[in-house]
Amino acid sequence: MKRIYSRRLLLGAILFIAASTVYLTAEAISAHAWTDPEYGYAFHYISDLGVAKRMTIDGRAVFSPLANVMNGGFISYGILSTSAYLLTIRLVQKKARALVSVAAVVQGIGNVLVGLFPGESYSYANMHVIGAGMAIIAGNLTLILMGIYLNKQYSVPKRVAIGLGIFGLLALSTMLTYDFGYPAVFERLSVYTMTVWNLIIGIWIVRRLRKGPVRVLGK
Numbered sequence: 001m002k003r004i005y006s007r008r009l010l011l012g013a014i015l016f017i018a019a020s021t022v023y024l025t026a027e028a029i030s031a032h033a034w035t036d037p038e039y040g041y042a043f044h045y046i047s048d049l050g051v052a053k054r055m056t057i058d059g060r061a062v063f064s065p066l067a068n069v070m071n072g073g074f075i076s077y078g079i080l081s082t083s084a085y086l087l088t089i090r091l092v093q094k095k096a097r098a099l100v101s102v103a104a105v106v107q108g109i110g111n112v113l114v115g116l117f118p119g120e121s122y123s124y125a126n127m128h129v130i131g132a133g134m135a136i137i138a139g140n141l142t143l144i145l146m147g148i149y150l151n152k153q154y155s156v157p158k159r160v161a162i163g164l165g166i167f168g169l170l171a172l173s174t175m176l177t178y179d180f181g182y183p184a185v186f187e188r189l190s191v192y193t194m195t196v197w198n199l200i201i202g203i204w205i206v207r208r209l210r211k212g213p214v215r216v217l218g219k
Helices: 002-032 046-050 067-087 094-116 127-149 155-177 183-211
Strands: 055-057 060-062
Touching: 002 046, 002 067, 002 183, 046 067, 046 094, 046 183, 067 094, 067 127, 067 183, 094 127, 127 155, 127 183, 155 183
Parallel strands: none
Antiparallel strands: 055 060
């Protein structure tokens, strides 16, 4: 049984790393393809990379030649990250597994919605905005919950997860409530907490498994 779950943990770790790698690669490729207008990481939202139409959104000239790449990245990230959380859920205390799983699934669905409904409109009733809210809020909450309910002996990843999750929610709150002239910066800060965490926990699990079986909390 331990051997079987070690394999699940390893697969989960691989999917965590794959989720962030696919997402960041899709973003980099899509951004590099912008030539007219030039894509600005501090000015354009991540979602702008999924808009295939030439248009102006809130004063931003938008046209993403490789919109399908970015939208595919959103969808892939949602599926991979959710799968990774579910495969590694036994690292979490039993009493909180359902809560962490629900939060992880919600963020995954949110990312899929972001990819299926490109950011051509930012009205609050738009499915893209709803999906983005689900992905960012639930995603950072998943980090916080994961940190709180991880096995107590894993003190370093616990602190990192909680810190990143809180930072991500604060960045989102700042983007929505204050105008510093670069809202896309705070959007990215609220999203990259999750991609960074995936890489950290994925690598940590792989390294931990190389030392021997990882202690899990109940069945």
